[in-house]
Amino acid sequence: MLIPGRFKLGTFSSNCSGGMSITKVPERWSASWEDNLRLARMCDAAGLDFMLPVARWVGFPGDEIEFMHSVLETTTWAAAILAATRVIAVISTVHTAVNNPVVVAKQIATLDAIGNGRPGLNIVAGWFEPEYKALGLQLPKDHDTRYGYAQEWFDIIRKLWTEEDRLDWPGKHFNLEQVYTDPKPKRGTVPIINAAGSAQGRQFALNNADFLFTPAIDLARSRTEIADIKAQAVAKGRPIDVITFSHVVCRPTEAEARDYHAYQISQSDWGATDYAVAAQFATALSFPHDLLIQIRTSFAAGHGGFPLVGSPEQVVDGIEQLIDAGFGGTGLSFVNHADEFPCFAQAVLPILERRGLRSIAR
Template identity: 25%
Template sequence: MSERQLKIGLSLVSNGTHPAGWRLPEARADAALDFSLWKEMAQAAEQAKIHFIFLADGIAVRTAASDDDALSYSGRIDQFEPLTLIAGLAASTEKIGYIATASTTYNEPFHIARKFASLDFISGGRVGWNVVTSWSEAEAKNFSRDKHLEHSVRYGRAEEFVDVVRGLWDSWEDDAFLRDKEGGRYFDPAKMHVLNHVGEDFSVRGPLNIARPPQGYPVIAQAGSSEPGQELAARTADLIYTAKQKRDDARGFYESVKGRFGKYGRSTDQALVMPGIMPVVGKTMEEAQAKYQRIQEFIHPKVGLAMLARTFGDLSGYNLDGPLPDNLPTLDGVKSHREPLLKMARDNNLTIRQLYMRVTGAAGHLQLCGTPESIADTMEDWFNAGACDGFNIMAPYFPDGLYEFLNLVVPVLQKRGLFRTDYEGRTLRDNLGLARPAHPATRMKRSA
């Protein structure tokens, strides 16, 4: 058995990762808002011993395309608000973790600290927060702003936001609440800590009106390959997501982001790097390729162009069977995807159509089309090469696109000793092998 084992999460969104997957005859086109189906999928994931379910989210119907009609061809429009969904799913499961996305640009730290602390108690310590700065003008317009904040401003705000949230989670020492009926004292005032934060973006007094979460801090996840994104991840994240197509590029990112940990007083084992994979599984290679081709043929050109517009602006006026133009605008949205996609297009002489066909299905993440064994081979290769600590699996459609991975690929990984056969602990931190952060007051007492 391998000494190191993969960490595996599931990225579940709307009707599935692939925007055209809902059109398959076997797919559930109404999966996005069917809570009974989400419960079934969560329970199946727990049965397979998956570490967590990751819920991506946006706070708008997001598009960078000039043609709004493109939206009508995508199956990724409607979805549950993730914190609400987690509250329901946590009551239906016992050990699997849940990670919800929440924006630092369009929220306040006190609200986020309180909501995730509450969910951590409700779930028994199985919750994480995916920190995002948001990226689209559509989101800005839903929050009384005409324009989205500039990239560096968003990341500066995000750093302070996370610091404030963690400070609020430390409002109470772990044993602050006495609940002494006989003496009449409910909590020890010496173990309450008022934050009194005054910073560039936030002024927050505290304390939080809920006890310290079961995990100390809910797990912090973050995705971003830009320089500010990597710095934020190195400084704050327990889980780091990335989109890489090639193993060596993934290894380069792994070394780059973990190489920054030292400046923040962190060791490299204090966070896990987990690239995204969209698997299309078949009993034979031919079956998998045929299934993948069926999904790809459903991609409408307007959806493909809308996907590229997030990174490169409106390309609808160019020949789809020609190359990307040289004079591409630099947008202030998803910067972490721009350079990898440009490199892919230039290195492979891709046309605009070929590029959107390659990236639309998995939003620039690795797409693996093959047998359970071949998919496991690639996962094992990346893991052993030091390119990752695990993977975030992006089911192309629901529910079969998820169940095929759980029922066919996971057993292969378990047989090879690459993936566990049971949960190791009670909390999400326990199961990811991440230490519970001690309260700052406790750390001070230990060092005294």
């Protein structure tokens, strides 16, 4: 569960083939249902806080592979994971342009019933233009339009979760008549996540989200940004936590970890990497545009995730750096989630507990 005041650890992108690593190594993540189920049960038993998927309809073509070619749909994936676990929070990632808010309100409430209050909703306002074209849609060029649509979309969901009576909604983007949803989430809502880099996206997150999801490329920059975000949240009277994502290569020794990390990067599909970077920079502001050269290599390794590479102690040192920067949690990716997570659970989690880092909130 997403316990307040605790540094949160979860998995990220286990529903996508390759996970977050644009690599050709044969042991890369398959994202099969069997592997996802195995991973979910391990994470639940180890006490991880969440599993966060990526919603994707087309992949990133490369020279030899297509990164994220195979992807399990996020809401049905979440339902199955919730039914197979006991404690861990499971998030559904939902694109506003593709999913009707009335349907989503009922889907998330159903997840809430299945998981006894454990689902979350990750709201995506849209950024990947090839995906829009594949679905016969047009991606708005400006962020004002994207987030204006997303705000009305979420206002409808929030209203459906709190209103008992049928309602009419004569809005700009939706015209609904005598609509309601039942059941509703047990607590009237679920944890809301939003990844935001633009000014409009940050305001959307501050107004609606419990967790703002953002990369940790430059920790000095992150520290300043997080302090500003939290100050704005205090001014609005609604607290928000900031979480990020990390790529983990943990081995018994630093040399083993760095050797594997170098091997993984040497096997990168640079065509798919460049395609992914170009797509991000064409229509999204999630990553700082002035750090492109640094980002290219980190995209190949873990799609821009903060590198946690080294021995168990060094991985914990890296997590402590995230905590010191002000992050309240991180999603974790591995080249192969299920094969590598046991080392993280057995070697890294006990060190975090001994250092008292899982209970720190800053």
